[in-house]
Amino acid sequence: MLALLCALAGGVIPASADAAAIALPTQTASRGAGRSALVVFAPAGEPELAGVPGLSVAIMSASQGRYSPDQLALDITQGARVANTAYDTPTPPPLSLSLTGAGGGAIAGWAAASRRAQAAPQLLRPGLLASQIPGGAGYAGLAEASAPAAHYAAILAAGASGHIAAASLGPAATLLARVAALRRRERLVVAELPPGGGGLADLRTLARTRAPGELLMAIQLAPRPGGHELLWSALAGLPGGGGGRELTSQSTGERGLVGAFDLAPTILAHLGVAIPADVRGKPITTDGRLDSPALRGLMARLRVISARRLKALGFLLCAWALLLIAAACVARAAARPGASAWALRAGAVGVLWAPVAALLPAALEPGAPVEYALIAALCMGLGALTDALLPWPRAPLAPALAAVVLLSADALAGTQLLMRSLLGPDPALGARFYGIGNELKSGLAVLVAAAVAAGLYPSARGRRAGAWMAGAGVLLALVEGSARIGAGVGGVILVSFGFAVATVLLLPGSLTRRRALTVLISPVAGLVALALIDLASANGAGHFTGSVLHARSAGDLRDIITRRYGAAWRELHNHAMPVATGLVLVCAAAAVRWRERLLSSVGGDPGWAAALAGGLAAGIVGSLVEDSGPVLLVVAFAALACVVGYLWGRPRKAVEHAGLSGRRAVSAGAVQHDLVL
16 A cells, blocks of 8 residues: 555645556666755644654744745745845745646746846845755645645755756645655655644654654744744754754854754755855754753744834833933922932933843743833833942943943853843844844944943043043954854944044044044954954854855855845835934934033043044944944934933032043033033
8 A cells, every 4th residue: 555655656646546656757866875854844833843752943033024935945945045125026926836747846936036036135046955966856745725825845845947856746645655755766855744733743753754864854834924934943863963952053143043044054964965155054953952941932032022122112211201200390399409410310321221121021031011111110220220329420331331241241151131132133033143233233332432431531632541442442342243242243343433433532632644544444453353253263154254254256245235235225214214314313413513512511521522422433334334224323322312311410519520630620501501400
């Protein structure tokens, strides 16, 4: 009976059991040292996959942008991807499977999908996976009406021309037999399992009968497009695997998280086939024992980050506004003229604590209302405590030091708190999985520059002050650029430029050509240092060396630039960003125009002037070099506004520090800017 079922594997099988047999095509390529790979789409989540003996489990980033099954399959075949908005059309053309008389198959619409990929700002080659394997790949699918429409899993078996070496459609009852026939002939086989309990039973059977040299991949079956950017995946047959472990890859740098474009290099590496340079993913490896509850918690957490970000920010700003209103009422009722100034200082410093405060709910993973309230309460509480413990204007030292230390410790220890926080890189978007995201890069630059100014106050222009500012910039560039911590190429550029501006403004003498040139070449020096750090600490696999330094041609570099600026341009048109960007530019111009009044509370202190100028420069440059574009400018300006708000909340009885020779004291006009009711 098994032999009869195997003979039926080559074509569409009618409902009757005595249908005519259609032979599979003869393959001339050998299996190559007994190694093979089987990829199945299974109706299984983490509990089902973890329950299959021999499987190791991970969360899989299924898309960069809006998810569609066809795009997922294309990304897997090419081992690379870009955001769906980077294509001429956001979704692939209709793709469907048709069988050929020779026992193979072809994907209708493949030529249009290839043209769409060629027009994208990255070298994408759909079908690259199967084309690299001698003899191609096989596909076993379901002919029932309940099967996923268009058999999108068949795309994985298609070569560069859209043809499949061996294709078989039939009922679920014959699926395992047809897969077995293909496994004996093809080195790579793709199959779609039936929904429900039958598919899970088939997966257990495939895992139990897996040959020692076979790599088994199971991908969660999620055919409907929408918000399914994260899917479950599982592998068996990896070196040192043995099942019951979590997976990772160099692409994500995070335990329990892989990318869909990592599947192709994993398959090719297992088969002993050379991985083409066009493949951007990295082979998947095991990483520690499987902790199912923690992994399911991570999946749940990653799925809510995007939706909570702006709401949490709005809640925080409302908390600050309520604090200001309450302080104004106290000032009127109790004749306490310093209450409003205190509320301004405490609230401003509290917002600067946000990168640290967001780590606690990331660890606790509460519901949305609790998280909003917790972040707001922590920020306002830390702001009040910092203002009470540190004399004005030293308070920015605390959140800056805490942010740099805790974020670095989190990355080095692998606790994944930043990735889980609302200010993290947000892996659900599929563009970035680890390190310091764009939402923090420019904000941290402003925060650290303000901390240097706070430490120097009262300051005077000189080489000592310039050395402190430059040293802080070097440290922050190391944090934001290191592959193990920040992994941010754009972060190195904006930090290098912003702190170079601040340093030059603190040096004695006037601006010279040499100093201007130093500012301009500082990002280049930062990138050179980043490349050396990547080579030393990440073996050349860091974010920078893996993308820019490994580019094979000027065309690759052009694609990188086009992709980044295309994404930045799209971000500029996103929702309220045009209005926010325009408002920031107007306010920034006004701040530069009336900078003396802006700094009147600190008597025009050169340290604070340099910090604000450097922070603004970092935001502007960040918006020009990062794919999030204006987001970095808006974040930098918001942080600068908090710093200025803190300075304008100068206490009524603030005592000027000694050492003000050579610098004018606070003018009477400065007193007018103290918020005293």
